[in-house]
Every structure is written in C-alpha cells, then in structure tokens.
Amino acid sequence: MNSRYAGRRSRNIIAMILSLSATLFGLGWLVLILGTLLWEGFSGLSLRVFTEMTPPPGAAGGLLNPIMGSLLLTFLAVIIGTPIGILAGTYMAEYGRHEKLTSVVRFINDILLSAPSIVIGLFVYEVVVYPMGHFSGWAGAIALAVIVIPVVVRTTEDMLTLVPDTLREAAASIGLPRSLMIVKIAYRAAKAGMITGILLAVARISGETAPLLFTALNNQFWSTDLNAPMASLPAVIFQFALSPYKDWQALAWTGALIITMAVLTLSIVARALSASGKQS
Amino acid sequence: MQPAGRRTVVDLALQDNSIRAEAASRSRVLARLQLGDSGFRYLTRAAALGVLALLGGVIVSLVIGAWPALRQFGPGFLVSERWNPVTENFGALAPIYGTVITSLIAMVIAVPVGLLIAMFLTEMCPMWLRRPIGIAIELLAGIPSIIYGIWGLFVFAPFLQDTLQPFLIRIFGDIPVLSTLFSGPPYGIGMLTSGLILAIMVLPFITAISRDVFDAVPPVLKEAAYGIGCTTWEVVRYVVLPYTRVGVIGGIMLGLGRALGETMAVTFVIGNAHKISASLLAPGTTISATIANEFTEAVGDLYTSSLIALGLILFVITFIVLACARYLLLRIERRIG
Numbered sequence: 001m002n003s004r005y006a007g008r009r010s011r012n013i014i015a016m017i018l019s020l021s022a023t024l025f026g027l028g029w030l031v032l033i034l035g036t037l038l039w040e041g042f043s044g045l046s047l048r049v050f051t052e053m054t055p056p057p058g059a060a061g062g063l064l065n066p067i068m069g070s071l072l073l074t075f076l077a078v079i080i081g082t083p084i085g086i087l088a089g090t091y092m093a094e095y096g097r098h099e100k101l102t103s104v105v106r107f108i109n110d111i112l113l114s115a116p117s118i119v120i121g122l123f124v125y126e127v128v129v130y131p132m133g134h135f136s137g138w139a140g141a142i143a144l145a146v147i148v149i150p151v152v153v154r155t156t157e158d159m160l161t162l163v164p165d166t167l168r169e170a171a172a173s174i175g176l177p178r179s180l181m182i183v184k185i186a187y188r189a190a191k192a193g194m195i196t197g198i199l200l201a202v203a204r205i206s207g208e209t210a211p212l213l214f215t216a217l218n219n220q221f222w223s224t225d226l227n228a229p230m231a232s233l234p235a236v237i238f239q240f241a242l243s244p245y246k247d248w249q250a251l252a253w254t255g256a257l258i259i260t261m262a263v264l265t266l267s268i269v270a271r272a273l274s275a276s277g278k279q280s
Numbered sequence: 281m282q283p284a285g286r287r288t289v290v291d292l293a294l295q296d297n298s299i300r301a302e303a304a305s306r307s308r309v310l311a312r313l314q315l316g317d318s319g320f321r322y323l324t325r326a327a328a329l330g331v332l333a334l335l336g337g338v339i340v341s342l343v344i345g346a347w348p349a350l351r352q353f354g355p356g357f358l359v360s361e362r363w364n365p366v367t368e369n370f371g372a373l374a375p376i377y378g379t380v381i382t383s384l385i386a387m388v389i390a391v392p393v394g395l396l397i398a399m400f401l402t403e404m405c406p407m408w409l410r411r412p413i414g415i416a417i418e419l420l421a422g423i424p425s426i427i428y429g430i431w432g433l434f435v436f437a438p439f440l441q442d443t444l445q446p447f448l449i450r451i452f453g454d455i456p457v458l459s460t461l462f463s464g465p466p467y468g469i470g471m472l473t474s475g476l477i478l479a480i481m482v483l484p485f486i487t488a489i490s491r492d493v494f495d496a497v498p499p500v501l502k503e504a505a506y507g508i509g510c511t512t513w514e515v516v517r518y519v520v521l522p523y524t525r526v527g528v529i530g531g532i533m534l535g536l537g538r539a540l541g542e543t544m545a546v547t548f549v550i551g552n553a554h555k556i557s558a559s560l561l562a563p564g565t566t567i568s569a570t571i572a573n574e575f576t577e578a579v580g581d582l583y584t585s586s587l588i589a590l591g592l593i594l595f596v597i598t599f600i601v602l603a604c605a606r607y608l609l610l611r612i613e614r615r616i617g
Contacts, residue, residue: 012511016404022396023405023413026487029480030420036435037427087327095321096328105328107610108335111602114534115595116541118568119338122591125575126341146334153331177313179320207424210543210568214575234426238544241430249434256427267422271415 034260041257044250049258053222054236057245063255065222066236069137070259072224073216073232074206076141081148082198088149089156094182097161106157113150120146121211129215137223137230140216144205151204155197159190192273199270203263209234233259338595346589348581357589363554365578370586372593374554378471378564379594382546383539385475385560386482391532393479394486399516401487402494414491421484429548432477433469437549440476441468445561464559469551472560477545482535489531493524493612527612533605541598543568567594 048062055061088105096102124143129135163186171181187194217229218239233255240252350357353370360371397417401410445466452458497520505515521528551563552573565573567590578584 008511008514012513015399015513015516019396019400019404022393023400025393026397026417026420026483027413029483030416032435033420033423033427033431036431040434084327084330087324088331091321091324091328095324101328105331107603107606109331110606111599112331112335114537114541114598114602115338116543116568116598118541118543118571119342119591119595119598122345122571122575122588123338123341126345126588127337149331149334177317179317180313182320203422207426209424209426210572213572217576234424234544237426237430238547241433241548252430253434256430259424260427263422263424264419267419 037253037257037260040250040253044254045257049251049254054220054231054240054251055247056220057243057248060247061251063233063236063251063258065219066231066233066255067258068222068224069216069219069231070206070233072226073137073140073144073212073230074202076138076226077144077148077205078198078202080141081145081201082152084145085149085152085197085201086156086194089153089160090182092153092157093160094178094186105153109150109153112146113154116210117147117208118210118213121214124211124215134227135215135217135229137216137226137228140212140230140232141226143211143215144208147205147208147211148201151201152194152197155200156190156194159193159197160186162193163189192276196270196274199266199273203266203270206266207234207259207263209238213238342588342592342595346585346592349585349589352582353586357586358593361554361556365574365580365583368580368582370582372567372586372590374556375565375567375570375590376593377556378474378550378566379540379568379597381471381560381564382474382478382550382566383536385472386478386539387532387536389476389479390483390486390535394483394531394535395490395528397483397487398490398494399520401491402520403512403516414488417484417487420480421488424544425481425542426544428477428481428545432473432545433548436477437468437473440473441466445472449561460558461560464557464561466561467551467563469549469563470561471550471557471564474546474550474564474566475560477549478539478542481542481545482539485538486531486535489534489609490524490528493527493531494520496527496612497523524612526608526615530605530608530612533601533608537598537602537605540601541568541594543572547572567591 048060049064050062050067051064052060052062053065054063088109092102092105121143124139124146128139128142132139167185167189168181171185172178176184212232212235216232216235218235219229219231221231223230237252237255237259240248240255243249349370353360357370357372358376359373361373362369362371363374364370401414405413445462445468448462449466452462501519501523502515505519510518546566547569550565550569552565552569553563554565554570557564571587571591571594575584575587578587
C-alpha cells in the first residue's frame with residue numbers, strides 16, 4: 001500500500017517537473033528568438049534605414065522602398081478584404097444564423113483561415129498575374145486580401161453573435177429597418193471585437209512572404225506603380241538573408257526586427273482592445 | 281418589422297385627407313428603406329457566397345494550372361522521384377516525402393510539449409501567472425514565419441551543426457537502424473533542422489487549443505477526482521484527457537495542417553535538394569519550399585505546371601487534415617456549448 005502511494009507520488013512529481021520544463025522550453029524559444037532579433041537588428045537600426053532605398057551589394061542603403069511597399073500592399077489588402085469579410089460575417093450572424101449555408105460557409109472559412117498561404121499565392125498567380133502577363137502590386141494586394149477575408153469573417157461573426165438579442169429587439173420595436181439595426185446597433189455593440197479582428201488580420205498579413213513571392217515579386221527601386229512589381233519587407237528579407245553579402249544580411253535582420261515589432265505591437269494592441277471590450 | 285404590416289399602417293393613414301401629403305412622403309421613405317434593407321441582405325449574402333466561391337476558385341484554378349503536368353506524367357507524378365528541369369521530367373515524391381517527414385518530426389516534439397504546457401497552465405500555474413504565460417506562448421504564434429526562417433538559418437542551424445548533430449552522429453553511430461537515420465556529415469541545414477523549427481512554430485497552436493479545451497472541462501469532474509485523492513497527474517491523465525480527447529486531436533490536426541503548409545521557415549533551412557535520403561541530417565525539400573524556391577525561375581509551361589501540381593497536392597493534403605480538425609473541434613464545441 002505504502003509503496004503504491006510512493007509510486008503515484010513520484011509519477012506525479014515527474015509529470016509536474018516535465019510540464020514545468022515544457023513551459024520553460026516554450027518560453028525559452030520566445031526569449032531566444034526575440035533576443036537574437038534585437039541583438040542583430042538593433043545594430044543596423046538607424047535613420048538611414050527609413051530614408052534610403054535598398055542598396056546594391058556593397059553599398060550603404062536603407063529599406064525605404066520595401067517599407068513603403070509593405071504599408072501600401074497591407075493597406076490595399078485591408079481595404080479590399082475587410083468589407084467582404086464584414087459583410088459575409090454579418091450575413092452569417094444576422095440573417096442566416098441557423099441556415100445550412102452558414103454552417104457550410106463557416107466550415108469552408110475555417111479551412112481558408114489555415115490554408116497554406118503559398119497556395120493562395122499560386123491561386124492569385126493563376127487568376128491575376130498570368131492573365132495580366134506580369135507581376136504587379138495589385139496581384140500582391142489581392143493575394144493578401146484573400147488572407148484577410150477569413151480572419152475578418154471569423155471575428156465579425158463571433159462578435160455579432162455575442163451582441164445580446166434584446167438590443168436587436170429594442171431596435172426593431174422602435175421601427176428601425178433590419179439593415180439599419182445591424183449597422184447602427186449591432187456593429188456599434190461589436191465594434192471593439194471587429195476592430196480587433198481587423199488588427200489581427202493586419203498582423204497576420206504584414207509578415208506574409210509566401211503569397212507575395214510570385215504576385216508582387218520584388219523591386220530594387222522606388223515604385224508606387226501598382227501595375228509594376230513592388231518591393232515588400234518580407235520579400236526583401238528573403239532575398240537579402242539568402243544572399244552572400246554581409247551588409248545585405250545585416251539589412252535583412254533590421255527588416256526582420258521592424259516587422260516583428262510591428263506585428264507584436266499590433267497583436268498586443270488587439271489583445272488589450274478585446275480585453276477592454278469584454279469588461280465593458 | 282414586417283413589410284406587409286408597414287403598408288397597412290400607411291394605407292390607414294392615407295384614408296385621412298389631412299395627413300395625406302405627409303403619409304405620401306412617409307411611404308416614399310419606407311419604400312427607400314425597404315429597398316436598402318433587401319439590398320443589404322443580398323449584399324451580405326453575396327459576400328458569404330463569395331467565401332465559398334473563393335475556395336472553389338482556388339481549387340479550380342489549381343486544377344487548371346496543374347493539368348498539363350498531370351496529363352503528361354499521369355499518376356506516376358506522385359510516385360516519381362525525378363526532378364529534372366532540363367529534360368522536363370518531374371515527379372513529386374521527394375517533396376511529398378520531405379513535407380511528411382518534417383511535419384512528423386515537428387509533431388513528435390510539439391504534441392507532448394504542447395500538452396504538458398497546457399497541463400501546466402490549467403492545473404499547476406498560479407492564477408496570476410496564467411495570463412502572462414498564455415500571452416507569451418501566443419506571441420510565439422504571432423511571429424511571422426520568415427523570422428523563424430532567418431533565425432533558423434543564421435542562429436539555429438549553425439548551433440545544431442556544432443552541437444546536436446555531431447552528438448547524434450556519435451551516439452547513434454553504432455546502432456543499426458538509427459545510424460542510417462543520423463548518418464552523413466552535419467550540414468546544419470536539413471530535414472531535422474526544418475522539423476525542429478516547425479515544432480517551435482506549431483507548439484503555440486497545440487498549446488492554445490489544448491489549454492482552451494482543458495479549461496472547458498467541468499470543474500466538478502476534476503474536483504471529484506481530487507476529492508477521492510487523485511494526484512494532479514492522475515486527474516489530467518484519467519479525467520481531463522479522456523474528456524477532451526476529441527478537442528485535443530482536433531488541435532493536433534490543426535497544428536499538423538500548419539506544419540504541412542509552412543513555407544518560409546522551411547525554405548531557409550531545408551537545403552532544397554530533390555532527393556530522398558535515409559538520413560534526417562541530409563538536406564531535402566518540401567512541397568512548399570520547392571514552390572517558393574523555383575516558381576519565379578521556372579521556364580517552360582511544363583515546369584510551371586508541375587509546380588502548380590505540387591501546390592494542388594499540398595492543398596488537397598492540408599484540406600483533408602484541416603477538415604478533419606474542424607470536424608473534431610466542432611464536435612467538442614457542440615458537447616460543451
């Protein structure tokens with residue numbers, strides 16, 4: 001009896017130690033990756049990074065054109081993807097909550113949400129780049145928009161479902177048409193959550209590389225022409241990091257630091273926003 | 281609310297001469313609102329159908345793009361190891377093999393570690409630490425994959441080359457099966473390194489979902505087990521895990537879907553070699569890495585088409601895995617909710 005108890009206790013202790021070390025292991029990676037990133041990226045961080053174009057190998061330069069390219073592509077992707085996502089999410093939560101169509105769309109949307117982004121790149125290549133005959137900024141923005149849509153659909157539906165029905169009934173009882181009720185009441189009640197969703201979508205696409213490789217391609221020079229190939233931070237990091245030139249590699253680290261900081265800031269803001277939304 | 285009801289109110293009002301003018305304008309407003317109402321409804325419905333069309337579009341465009349290669353090589357495409365752009369002879373076996381093996385390595389490491397972290401977070405961790413640690417783990421999921429790639433190439437691969445890989449070669453050098461698994465020079469980059477990086481990347485997904493389903497176990501069940509004297513480990517092993525099995529498997533499949541489709545991190549450290557080696561230390565390639573590396577340089581329709589066919593295979597595999605994952609998670613959601 002006693003030895004059995006000792007055995008159970010020691011198994012428990014082993015399991016506890018294992019789970020504690022697993023947690024430390026997981027956190028360790030975060031510290032390691034962020035640490036290296038700060039260490040390698042900070043040394044190259046200067047005003048020049050934000051004011052000069054990407055250099056040829058061996059020359060000094062910055063990341064101005066990829067930064068602008070990334071901002072522009074992200075902005076366009078959100079402008080294209082968000083309305084579609086919000087409208088689809090609205091249908092699922094407001095009009096067709098119990099319809100078969102809604103559960104089918106939800107299922108498909110969840111699959112799109114975690115579909116490999118490189119496949120999205122191939123899709124946009126087939127649909128946009130190939131018919132146009134050349135790589136373009138538009139193709140990149142569309143590829144990113146395809147990634148934005150499922151994220152926004154998901155959060156919009158979830159947030160609208162949380163809006164209490166009493167609010168809708170109150171709006172209906174004073175004669176508000178359903179569409180106005182959705183726009184003026186339900187959207188307003190779910191605002192924090194929906195903005196969180198958009199921020200998460202921005203965080204997700206600002207680091208995406210795979211779908212840009214053969215849509216927006218890359219561009220060594222300053223270009224805001226959406227019909228031409230466009231530089232983006234992830235694509236430049238990919239190119240520079242795999243190059244044999246030391247100063248290109250250093251710029252790649254700096255770019256990586258900028259992206260990571262942007263993404264982490266966005267996701268922390270999104271988290272804070274959704275936390276404050278839950279309390280109120 | 282009901283359009284018919286609205287009209288009767290207006291009709292009643294119209295019978296009264298004194299407010300006829302006002303009622304007429306009111307009915308115009310109502311008509312406009314009604315139009316806007318159904319317009320909005322159709323707009324949202326179209327957007328919802330658009331999501332379905334998006335998936336359909338992805339499948340159709342990939343099939344069309346892959347058709348020349350599939351017609352040329354037939355089912356042999358799946359089982360051929362050849363990959364020769366010069367003679368335009370392509371087969372998908374090496375990338376499929378690489379994708380499966382790297383994902384397998386990732387899951388072997390990430391599943392136990394992820395479950396243990398979830399156990400720590402739900403059963404052992406002091407309350408005030410739960411949120412910060414949970415957020416930190418989720419931040420790992422937020423780091424873009426290209427960051428894992430550059431970190432893997434410049435930091436992790438050299439580290440493995442100097443420490444873990446020579447160690448593995450020395451330890452397993454004399455054991456029959458394992459010696460082939462860990463043979464060859466320590467390149468640093470290769471299948472094992474990619475698998476390890478993937479493990480770090482899918483860890484947060486598995487942890488987050490396991491933690492959520494662990495949290496959903498009714499406290500009474502756990503309290504009852506603790507009440508008859510179960511240890512923490514026994515509660516997790518015999519109460520929490522059986523109760524949440526379906527959800528945990530769903531979370532694992534979701535992680536697997538990520539690992540299979542992950543592109544950038546793997547592209548940096550896999551070495552892009554179109555061959556199947558018995559050794560895990562050897563460079564290889566995965567479906568996504570092949571596409572990322574070669575697509576823009578592909579000359580000739582057959583080459584491009586073969587790469588799109590690879591994309592189609594990847595999409596089909598991940599679609600099946602993700603569909604299973606969602607189905608399982610849906611089942612547990614229904615049971616809890």
